[in-house]
Amino acid sequence: MALRVGRIPFLVCAPFFHDFLGRESEFSDVEFVDGPPSAHCAGLKNGSIHLSPASSITFAQKPGAFVLAPDICTSCSFEVRSVKLFSKVPIEDLSHKTVCLTAQSMTSINLLKILLQERFGLSPEYKSAPYAASDDACLLIGDQALEENERHRFAYDYDLGALWQDWQHVPFVFGAWIIAKSALEPGLEQTLLRYLQATRESIGRFRENPSKCLDRWLARYPVDLPRTVVENYYSALDYSFTDERKRSLSLFFEHAAALGLIKRVPTLEFL
Template identity: 70%
Template sequence: MTLRVGRIPFLVCAPFFFNSVGRENEFSEVAFVDGPPSVHSAGLKDGSIHLSPASSITFAQKPGAFVLSPSLCTSCSFEVRSVKLFSRYPIEELSDKRIRMTSQSKTSVTLLRILLENRYGLRPEYLPGLAAESTDDACLLIGDLALEENERHRFAYSYDLGTLWQEWQGLPFVFGAWLISKDALSARLRPVLDDYMVRLETGIREFRKNPSQALDVWLAKYPVNLPRPLIEDYFSVLDYHFTDERKQSLSLFFKLAAQMGLVESAPPIEFLE
């Protein structure tokens, strides 16, 4: 049986996966499946993949189905840069305005709703889609699309969701967590899973030692339309350590989402042992 890993082709995930690009045959019992966080969240829930650094809200959408890596996540120090609200109006004026919401990540959509409705007391109109149309007042973009929009300067205002959350709650936000289906804890798959998690940690250390070389590999497979210095600087704001503070933040996020009815309940977090 093969361990199926959801690989996200966004720049933010380069440290997780650069050492598998072009070397998939070295992971003999692992199959990589490329797709955005929303696709992998669905795959985790329907059992078509076993693990992925997927949208963190997925854990709360199917309570009891997953465990989390106790050491790895996708977080930031205040700004994340790649999860942003771009707006033609100041954020305080967005009630009754049209906001185009990315379909690529339920976590970012949930976080924006919590911020707009709980922090600012706003009630905008939410519309699905990947990018703003001419009639939209604002749009939420994630990943490489958000990084590229940063460089276009087409909107009068932009807001980093990582910063908005930390200013409000005093905690760094956890955008992605390594969700592991409990199916992967079977006697057959557990040794493969344990080996993969060790290689994952090793890959992150290798990325930090030589990010330029790692990015050469990544960008050859998943190019982005950004200047190379900006790409390398992007990783100065990212942090992949799942600290106690970040675990506290994730639990709070689930609690607020449940209070708003965006998930049924706020489940206790379970970790891979």
Template identity: 30%
Template structure:
């Protein structure tokens, strides 16, 4: 009887298309079952050992580093503008003191980053509530609408130039202004437990690097595929992909370690974890 394929998590956002398109279309052969979900859902599946490999939030690794290995030289982040992680507000951020900011349960890293930036960078104190950001983007005059909202992924891309939530704060830009370093929103990690139970016949780092490198070498094909699936112009897609980094080099690791240090200082995690990298097969 054939062994089931090890399962690999794939965030349902445009930003990871350059990693997975070649895997999804067979241009990079692989032996994984791709599992799709929101970042928080994939985090939960990784916690429970339901996935062998996944793109997961930087905060998920920080909270449970003993469960994971980080795949080397693979991440999703930005050196400044990211476009898809935004605080959209009815007023300038400096005027948000005492007001309500709505955040989604779909993201962990972006929420903790926003808390740090508002408190220690912008020096404003807000009230955070969890709820449906999409509802208020479409009905901004609905009673109870917040002063500002954190929007991520494709929702953030659609929220640019919103007529009511017209003040935009790009969290990648603000982190760079605060620290001078790039920010890493997500990592690709291997579940130590699931890797033992499911077995990994193929090195996931090699598979995912091959997917990324194929996209770099075939950007016109990738852009055409993105236009078939998403309602954005070629120019908008080029701008977006240009903002994103899929590397985890020395500078990205410096930024990630600083983020973890500041999370620990803020009491969001017990201590800043070491970066434990996948040893390979």
């Protein structure tokens, strides 16, 4: 059986996956499945994939089914730049206004709801549909958010990573390497451990020479952004799952449970 890995073809995940492109024959026991975080959230829960750097809230949506890689995550240094609320009006005026939600990431959706309700005391009208000109605001993630940054179509934009850190004083964890416990069975566990070590090496190579690594990534997954914007983006990102970030993830789950967005606060369980 192959280890099925959910691969997210967004710039934010390039450090995780660039080093595997063109080296598939070296990982014949690994099968990559491309899709957005929402697809891999569903795949983890229904058993169609074994692991992914998926939306962090996935871990809490099926308690007891997963473990986390202990040292790798997707976080930021204050601003994340690729998870943003774009608005026609100041954030304080969004009560009873229409906010369109991306379908790509449940973590970002729930983070936005927590921020608007608990930090700002707002009750907007949420709409799970693409943004229309008549709408007041929209939540975008990933490459779509980075591209919207360059268009300057909205009077206001808010970085959700910055809003969380300014409020809670810890960096937000947007994605964690979530591993289904089925991948810990004898037939897959050694492949899993080898794959995660290769992922750590991939991150290390990206840090050493991001421009060269991006050449490989962008040849497979091009974006409509200036190269300088792409390369500068990584100055905001951090992939180390520190103790501080683990506390932040637990805090996020506490707020989500308080608002009924998840059933209960899970205990973090690591590989």
